[in-house]
Amino acid sequence: MKQFFNSIVLVSFLLLIQSTxxxxxxRFPSERKVVKDPVTGTMLTFLTSTAMGDNKIYQxxxxxxxxxxxxxxxxxxxxxxxxxxxxxTGEMVQVTEGGYVGMLNVARNSMKLYFMRKPQDSIAKQNDKLKNRKRESVxxxxxxxxxxxxxxxxxIGKLKKADYYQRVCGLTQPEMGAGGDLALxxxxxxxxxxxxxxxxxxxxxxxxxxxxxxxxRKMGAGPSGIAAMNVHTGAIKYVISVPFQIGHIQTNPWVAGxxxxxxETGGKSPQRTWTVLSDGTGLRPLYPESEYEWVTHEAVISKDEVAxxxxxxxxxxxxxxTGTAVSGANPGQEAAWGVSGTREKPTGLAIVNLRTREMKxxxxxxxxxxxxxxxxxxDGRWAVGDDFSRSIYLIDRHTNEMMLLSTGHKQTASDHPHPTMSPDGTKIQIQSAMLSEDNRSMNICIIPVPEEWLxxxx
Known part of the structure; x- marks a missing residue:
């Protein structure tokens, strides 16, 4: 009995330590380092520099x-x-407690962060079901x-309990099968x-x-849908259903609704990009694509534009x-993706206008x-993109000039750089393995737009 009691005390103590x-x-100490790109000379600011599993939010x-x-x-x-x-300063602060699922949403107009998570009782129930090889929506x-x-x-070092900083906006119904693909x-x-x-x-x-x-990849089958929650009242409304698999839900930060x-197919889609209004009207392809075009990684960049x-x-x-493809002439390319992705047709960083529907x-x-x-x-001045080599290219949209801004972020990295331009258009955030000893772990890095271009x- 005494041994059992001691075990309970030990477990409780360990849980207390974990909770603390x-x-x-x-707070965590600064790891901030400024490193000169050995190829381009660009001064890179690494806001993290140790192998701690860092990843930026998706672009x-x-x-x-x-x-x-x-x-x-x-x-x-x-x-x-x-x-x-x-x-x-490079100082770091933990900003969630109790975990999160999927996408982190940083508000642009208020000092707020939004995310999804499973309630603790749902996690416990789900764990019990997994033990019995069953999985249900929660x-x-x-x-x-x-x-x-x-x-x-x-x-100031005077922290309160998590509920003082974190507020549950509302709860989805289990039958909705809600995922972590969240967009504010x-x-x-x-x-x-x-x-x-x-x-x-x-x-x-x-x-x-x-x-x-x-x-x-055997992905893309439908149906799928989008719903919404009012973050002030918890009220839920339904937006739309479509006959295919939805991925990468995002919003226009400058145009409500x-x-x-x-x-989402994991590669080329028959029609990748779509747009719809929050009341379910206006559903249409954002950029109608042909079978020759491999369109991917769309991102709203301004009030009227999507890159x-x-x-x-x-x-x-x-x-x-006879015009028939010669067998074996394209080694390493999966025929199941079709004829798309070559430079027989125009390719590159494209920008679509949501109002005029023109693409450049x-x-x-x-x-x-x-x-x-x-x-x-x-502001429409810059466009930025990465490539398979993990190099970062900056484009002046007024002059059409393009420069290699930074490279050496290692093709062995655990993920891609995923460049994101700052709201003021003066810098770019990426994730990089440049400093990693294992050539895989990522860090958070800031690349400035060159002063002469600014x-x-x-």
């Missing part, structure tokens, strides 16, 4: 807090929790973090999220033909005199994969 170590507002979403001082990112410094790093919370209060209390509306009143197949099917018009899986999303990559990464197949190619690399993950400045007058 995972406390929201906990479809905002990275900086509304005061412009902090960047929010994912990290294993505290397992399952998100972090903030102060751009000037409710999901949408949570708001008051970053202003958190940063202030963290600075431009008015910061609604948060959009993806729902599961069974729930989406209820809202499909009768007779709608469902799409099947597309490509070698405008949503952009994609048909995207039209890939030019595949070798052009040889043909015989801002730039393309001379060779190699071409530009892949893309972003741009809200001083340009048009």
């Amino acid at each position: 170590n995972a406390q929201i507002g906990k 479809t979403h905002n990275q900086w807090t509304s005061d412009g001082e902090w960047l929010i990112f994912r990290s294993n410094r505290v397992e399952g929790e998100a972090m903030a790093v102060h751009e000037k 409710s999901m919370q949408i949570v708001e973090v008051d970053l202003a209060k958190l940063f202030a209390d963290s600075k 509306d431009g008015d910061e009143n609604w948060a959009y999220f993806r729902v599961g197949k069974e729930y989406a099917a209820k809202y499909l018009p009768s007779g709608t033909k469902l799409e099947e899986n597309y490509g070698p 405008e949503i952009v999303f994609c048909w 995207m990559a039209i890939m030019g990464h595949r070798k052009i197949q040889s043909q015989d005199t 190619i801002a730039g393309q690399t001379d060779s190699g994969s071409g530009l892949w993950h893309v972003s741009g400045s809200p 001083q340009r007058k048009y």
Whole structure:
């Protein structure tokens, strides 16, 4: 009995230590380093520099807090929790407690952070079901973090309980099958999220033909849907169902109620980019693509524009005199993706106008994969993209000049750089393995737009 009691005390003590170590507002020392790019000479500011599993937020979403001082990112410094790093000092603060699922949403107009997570009782029930080889949909919370209060209390070392900083906005119904693909509306009143197949099917018009899986990854089959929660009241509304698999839900930060999303197949889609309004009207392809075009990694960059990559990464197949592709002429290329992705047609960093529907190619690399993950400045001056080599290219949209801004971020890295332009258009955030000893672990890095380009007058 005594041994049992001692075991209970030990477990309780360990849980207390774990809880204390995972406390929201906990501070971490600066790792900030300024490193000169050995190829381009660009001065790179690494806001983190140790192997702690750092990753930036995806380039479809905002990275900086509304005061412009902090960047929010994912990290294993505290397992399952998100972090903030102060751009000037490099100090870090834990900004969630209790975990999160999927996308982190940093508000642009207020010092708030939004994310999804499973309630603790749902986690326990799900773990029990997994032991019995069963998995059921559970409710999901949408949570708001008051970053202003958190940063202030963290600075003076007088932290309160997590509930003082974190507020549960509301709870989804289990039958919705809600996922972590979350996007905060431009008015910061609604948060959009993806729902599961069974729930989406209820809202499909009768007779709608469902799409099947597309490509070698066996993804893309529908239906799927988008719903929304009011972050102030917890009220839920349904937006739309479509007959294919939805991915990368994002919003227009400057136009309330405008949503952009994609048909996710894990590669080339028959029609990648889509847009719809929050009331479910206006559904249309954002950029109608042909079978020759491999469109990917769309990102809203300004009030009226979406940047995207039209890939030019595949070798052009040889043909015989009848125009038939010669077998084996394109080694390493999966035939299941079709004829897309070569440079027989225009490729590069494309920018689509949401109002006029016009598309322009801002730039393309001379060779190699071409530009892949893309972003741009809200003022329309710059576009930026990475390529398969993890190099970063900057484009002046007024002059069409393109420069190699930074390279050496290691093709062995665990993920791609995913460049995101800052709201003021003066710098770019990436994730990089340049400093990693294992050539895989990533760090948070800031690349400045060259001063001579910033001083340009048009």
